[in-house]
Amino acid sequence: MKSNKSLWLFTILLAVFVVPSSISGTAIALPFIAQELGNQASALQWVVNAFNLFFASFTLIWGAMADKFGAKKCLLFGVFIYVLGSLLSIIARDLLLLDIARALAGIGGASVFACGASLLIRNFQEKERAKAFAFFGTTAGLGITFGPTISGLLIDVFASTFIGDMLISYRAIFGFHFLILTLVLLLSPILPKDNSNELAKNPFDILGAFLFVVSLFSFMAFITSLAYFDSQTLIALIVFVVCGGLFMGQQKSLHAKGLSPLLDLEVLKNKKFFGFSLVTVIAGFSFVVLLTYFPSFLQAVWDLSASVSGLYMLALTTPMLFCPFLVSKMLNAQWDTKRLTLMMSLLMSVGLIALAGILYFLPTQWQILPILLLLFIIGVGMGLHAGGIDNLALSSVDSSKAGLAAGVLNSCRLGSEAVGVALYGALMLVFITLSITSAGISTENIPIIASANLAMLEDKTMGLLVYLHSFCAVIAILGVICCFFCVAIWRLLKD
Secondary structure, three states: OHHHHHHHHHHHHHHHHHHHHHHHHHHHHHHHHHHHHOOOHHHHHHHHHHHHHHHHHHHHHHHHHHHHHOHHHHHHHHHHHHHHHHHHHHHOOOHHHHHHHHHHHHHHHHHHHHHHHHHHHHHOOHHHHHHHHHHHHHHHHHHHHHHHHHHHHHHHHOOOOEEOOEEOOOHHHHHHHHHHHHHHHHHHHHOOOOOHHHOOOOOOOHHHHHHHHHHHHHHHHHHHOOOOOOHHHHHHHHHHHHHHHHHHHHHHHHHHOOOOOOOOHHHHHOHHHHHHHHHHHHHHHOHHHHHHHHHHHHHHHOOOOHHHHHHHOHHHHHHHHOHHHHHHHHHHOOOOHHHHHHHHHHHHHHHHHHHHHHHHHOOHHHOHHHHHHHHHHHHHHHHHHHHHHHHHHHHOOOHHHHHHHHHHHHHHHHHHHHHHHHHHHHHHHHHHHHHHHHOOOOOOOOOOOOOOOOOOOOOHHHHHHHHHHHHHHHHHHHHHHHHHHHHHHHHHHOO
């Protein structure tokens, strides 16, 4: 039986490794995707945004579906969707198909975390469960840490390899995901079967799930179109307000009737829980944005190769390997939770502002060591948050509401990651467009992108400056927003 459980865990962890490595590794591929499939700003942004959006939306939905239909069935169905998304990503010859493929991968990736965790809870007991979740978290950390490095190496290895007339290059990343997840499907018969007696009897909240996805999608569409602010921007905002209001009203109605809502917002009335939850928003606006777009900056401004950019990102991601264990020791040593929470928040917030200052004011030859240090500091803040904030947040609510609180916390975390990445892209488009327009240069036929390379003007030096200054301005703005969240956290936790 013990060997069976080891195989169960190994199978689940294979899938767990792929998801965060996909999030952190795909950013390395953006310049190469732009070169081959086109440099359309909005479509290129959605290569990242589509995965993040649907991953954020469907984590909550898959969790509810696992309770209703069975964790194993939902996990395997989700992995199959991810495999299909990876296959489509490989063969995609235009950005629209690639965006759709990344959306499918995001939907499937959400099942890995929601349903994989559910399988562990139901089939591992006490000490075994604690050890299994430790492996679960460590594997996710490894995926985040080495995703950019693996992706960069794959791109460099297959940079000039063709299959027929199709250049492999960045497609090797999606091929890697396809192979690993296909192995998960082949190993799936060994996973424990769902117990029909444990399945939820309440009907699945289809309306709530629909409204939740549409609300988040319309909000993302609103943010990404801010640079143009046309009729589509207003339509997206109206849809978000209407669907968001309907969703909140419907969830409150279910709660009042004693039914299980998809997302119980009542726990946000708990000030401590709300304060701890805001730390996840800071992480989404700082660490995740850098994880997604800093590799593109390194390739554009410093002209680093994909593999070297991936190695450089280890300064940001390595703390994820040891900080979760460090913060658990700090909490066991009775550290003041308010000060600890503020410390991890400020490391990410102030670190982002300092990074913008270093990039803007210091000569390039003096930047390397300070930037590595600041990336490490931001990574430490993220690692402390990853290891401690769930424990602190869920411990601040009544144990009977822990499951609902976990749903709200993860929605805050994943939603803020998706919104943070989309907001970065929108602000970059605004600043790049303003810079080019103010210089008297027409933007017609000029590929202005926020996620890969730069505005490739005839004067490349000017293009580099436009991209550099825009990047610094955007991450400084995000850092200031994060600092406001720090003030809010302090006020919420001060009592």
